[in-house]
Amino acid sequence: MTAGAVAVMPIFFGGWSWLEGHQSTLQTKGPVAAEQAKVFYVTVWVTTIIFIIVASVLAYATLKFKARSSDEENAPPPEQSHGNPLIELSLIGASVLALVIIAVPTLKTIWYDYDVPAAEAKNAYEITATGYQWWFRFEYPKEQIDGSGKLVTANELVIPAHRPVHINLRTVDVIHSFWVPKLAGKVDMIPNRGNRLWLQADEAGYYWGQCAEYCGESHAVMRFRVIALEEKEFDQWLENQKKGARDLKNAAPANATETPKAQFASYTFTPKVRNSPGWSEEFDSDPFGHWRKDQQIDAGENMALIAKGRQLFTQKTCAGCHTVRGHEGAGIVGPDLTHVGARSTIAGGLLENNVQNLHRWITDPNNVKPGNKMYYGSGAMPGYMRRDQNSDAWVQNFTVNDEEAHALVAYLRSLK
């Protein structure tokens, strides 16, 4: 029954583009999501069959017993019958049986989903994911870095493919929910509660995820990615991530007046418009390829500009909230940016990581992600804006002009 259902449903829906998105819950790529989809198909089959039967009887009764003329309406009323206990009881029995068909796979899958199967538990890779308003921090407890603790990254979770991954779910502020539909259903990140989930990617690939619990103003744009890599590529990635930020000490900062703009001359920058999309069809055609390309150093880097950007990173107080391991940044309130240039997205999985989007994010953060802490500050630490205690109003703390943004973009892109 179950197997047949699973085989037929994708054919039924398969050609339908409404179910083939990046976050489809039915085009699964891992065992956890696949088992959940199987349970869904069972419910669909059982309810569809019941629906067809009940709806046919209802439709038949409506058409058959409908009064078609006022004579029929005014005919002497039909027999005033009050019911039939035998029919009632047998229908109740049939309903219970139908529910048992759903209950059995439901129970099996509740236990299966809950934790990595015992046989594979030793092989499981461990991650700790932490929700922040509005981005995700990923920590690799097994990957120690000399002198600075565990490997930490943000918004793009890189995992080994073909291997169970056990993810501890934490939050620092409100409730968030970790959801990568193609790999596994969601589990919430709740304060003072140690939740976890497990998933496994059956093939190397690039997967879309999103926060699924309303978590404040910018909940809609709290997104992330999961990138599953074959063993060898994963090891290479780990090795690079464990290194500190690139050593660029030799370059001297350029003067603002002589900022070489050549590197950005060919770009047009998005005007400051709320919610402008951060994705492109070109990227979408091969997201995994783009991610791989982002691991390489950009062509035509301008060392002087990058050095200027590094200087601004401290001057503009970015370093107070962001860590750039090996450079000046040491904050832990915002995402770790040690290898931000090697990520395919920025702003919490919202914008593709390119020069235009970085520029937009740095110069106009509140239109990209309204209410974010980079713009409004966090606790006593002001952001672009600060709260005036007397008037209870927001006032400008600092701005980032075009040229400064170019330098910062060049710096961030260089952090591979």
Added chain:
Amino acid sequence: MDASVRSSFIGKEEKHAVEKRPWILTRPTAKSGLVSWLTTVDHKRIGLLYACSALFFFLVGGLEALMIRIQLIVPNNTFITHETYNELFTMHATTMIFLAIMPLSAAFFNYIMPLQIGARDVAFPRLNGFAFWVFFAGAIILNVGWFMKSGAPDIGWFGYAPLTSRAYSNQFASDVSTDMWIMGLQILGVSSVIGSLNFIVTIINLRAPGLTMMRVPVFTWMTLVTAFLIILSFPAITIALVELMMDRSFGTNFFEVSNGGLPILWQHLFWVFGHPEVYILILPAMGIVSEILPTFSRKPLFGYPIVVFSGACIGFLGFGVWSHHMFTTGMGTVATAAFALATMAIAVPTGVKIFNWIGTIWGGHLMMRTPMMFALGFVWMFMIGGFSGVMHAAAPADAQQQDSYFVVAHFHYVLIGGSLFALLAGIHYWFPLVFGRKVSEFWGKLSFWVIFIGFNTTFFPMHFLGLNGMPRRTAVYDGNMGWNQANFIATIGAIILGIGIAIYFAVMIYTYFKGEKAGRDPWDGRTLEWSIPNPPPEYNFAVTPTVHARDAFWYEKHHRTEIEQEKAEHAKDEAGHGGIHMPSQSWFPIITATGMLLGGLAFGAKDAINVTLERSFHLSADHNWGILLAMGGGVITFLGAYFWSLEGPGGYHVEPESDDANAKSAGYGSHH
């Protein structure tokens, strides 16, 4: 009639009229005009007050929904900001649940239930007025944010901690939107519990002679079950709201994470209320449909005892399934399994009702009038919503569906296709009774089809959006996720649905003023409310009916001689008591409620009040002026209740007009 027998005013009507009372206890006597409505204790007028406010807020909630859909018509739309969007979905849900569907059900409870049990009013008429005015106070407090700097609440209708704490929900020091939400809901809870106690006492004590519990019409049964659900479930949310209020106002730590508070506690308290609330919204609708289907099939409800017991069974089970709203909170395997199975179990009594409705129309002579169309539409749509409900009950499938558009599709099938369709059916069905006019069949059916098509066009595509991974409560989405077409279609559907609702209400307003006059008992009704003239006289029944069978009025119509003799005898008895005893009007329900309004507003807005007084009027910041003002409201409430009790029950007698002329035209066969 015991009450009137013991009344000290029997036979002393004139003396009562000239009795000297202190001015503050003077009872209003206006029978028309504003004062008559503000001081009314007539269950029918209170029902109309509920209905009008509920329909107003239904339109408000509908406009909120339309703005949400317009924002989502294309990806990355800039029609409204994230902040406004969050306010809109919070207020859309809060408004539709607490200010539209619940009070619309309350309108039917008030107006129809006493008529169905042959009573002349509810058990506590002044308390009934009070429940309405308290409801109105809560509605104002919930919505006043739209006109304040703070804006409307934006924490979701479920208000999950710790997003509701000061740290996360206050955009500035004097942001009071969350406080207003907390106060508004607490005050609405007071109204619901008072109203429910009144209905329970009424149904248990004021049934006409012979109306045993197993003869009570199903709508009245569902009123009773719903009222019990309300008085048992609202304490849970009240506790949660009080704890949250204490956290925000006085620094307690029920949900404050940094001091060991537990946000998950809020979820359990909220859903222990929140799931029975679902049945509070649907059971009255099931009651209405269980009245309409038999009437228009011209035969009794199939399996009455099973329909009644399954309604009560749903009520019981409804308290044991709350954690299926929390399948993704990491409850562990056993708890998840237990709640999954309990949730599946609730599908059985629900399915039973559908079988019985089909059994009711089977073999009937179906009159396809507008109320019947809406009632049949209800059965179809509720069935679809029920099936997607079973899909969530399977917890592993729910791990993907929870907080996705699949859930949005599911509960709109249950709440619009279910509750709302039934309430719209009920309005059509009882309109001739209430206003003495009949809605045009053409326009009624047209509005049904436009609403039906618009509704399905809006919400059916949302199943696919959810399965395709679109989360709820998101103000924007990207254009590359495969969600564009379904969202576009859903928005077009919402506009069609809006047009359908507009037609429906335009027709109602037209009918109220110019509609065709309806004869008595226009549908060949089966229950007692159809036995009286329309619009009903203030005293409802000239002679208290005696019930001999389940469909009491149907029985009367088929045993006319016997019933007429019996009525004549009873009329003589009642005349001997000095006529019909009616409750006096009173100012104190609305005064007491006004105190709650002022107190609630001041307490909710205390931060804004304090900041304003301090900055603009340089009043000392040492005093909490907001709380002092709130205490002022409390004093008004206390005095209102105090004088209310001094005022005494009051009452006066009326002689019924002769009902013979009307009665002649009543009875079987008059519906054409």
